[in-house]
Amino acid sequence: MITEKKFPMTVAGKQKLEEELEFLKTVKRKEIVERIKIARSYGDLSENSEYDSAKEDQGFLEGKISTLESMIRNSVIITEDELNTDEVRLGKTVTFKELPNGDEETYTIVGSAEANPIEGLISNDSPIAKALIGRRADDEVKITTPGGEMLVVILKIK
Structure with a gap:
């Protein structure tokens, strides 16, 4: 079994990642889906640069979401005792x-x-x-x- 990398972070740092993840899932995903929908309406997908661009952006976004989910899942919070x-x-x-x-x-x-x-x-x-x-x-x-x-x-x- 492969052990996933741990990500030490502060509580504020984890919260910032969670907020970014929420934004990507609820706002950016919808924007890209809408771009794909509009690009599809232009017809032939084989020569549709808007469609290709939106699909590429979708792939990048999904990769970023996956990375953030992994970082949050494998976060290790720095405790006050460690800071004292x-x-x-x-x-x-x-x-x-x-x-x-x-x-x-x-x-x-x-x-x-x-x-x-x-x-x-x-x-x-x-x-x-x-x-x-x-x-x-x-x-x-x-x-x-x-x-x-x-x-x-x-x-x-x-």
């Missing part, structure tokens, strides 16, 4: 500074399902998170990224 620590962990927000004189950066470490670096949410699978997890404030940490190595000091964890 002074170590960097999943669900914690970490501020660090690149040494010797870099700018401060702040990220919240989340599961891959919630990651959005533009919003400051980095995956626990990312090189930065992997290097920081288990560390404490004032620790100096060497982080190896695809862009090279950097040395940082952890300023605060919350």
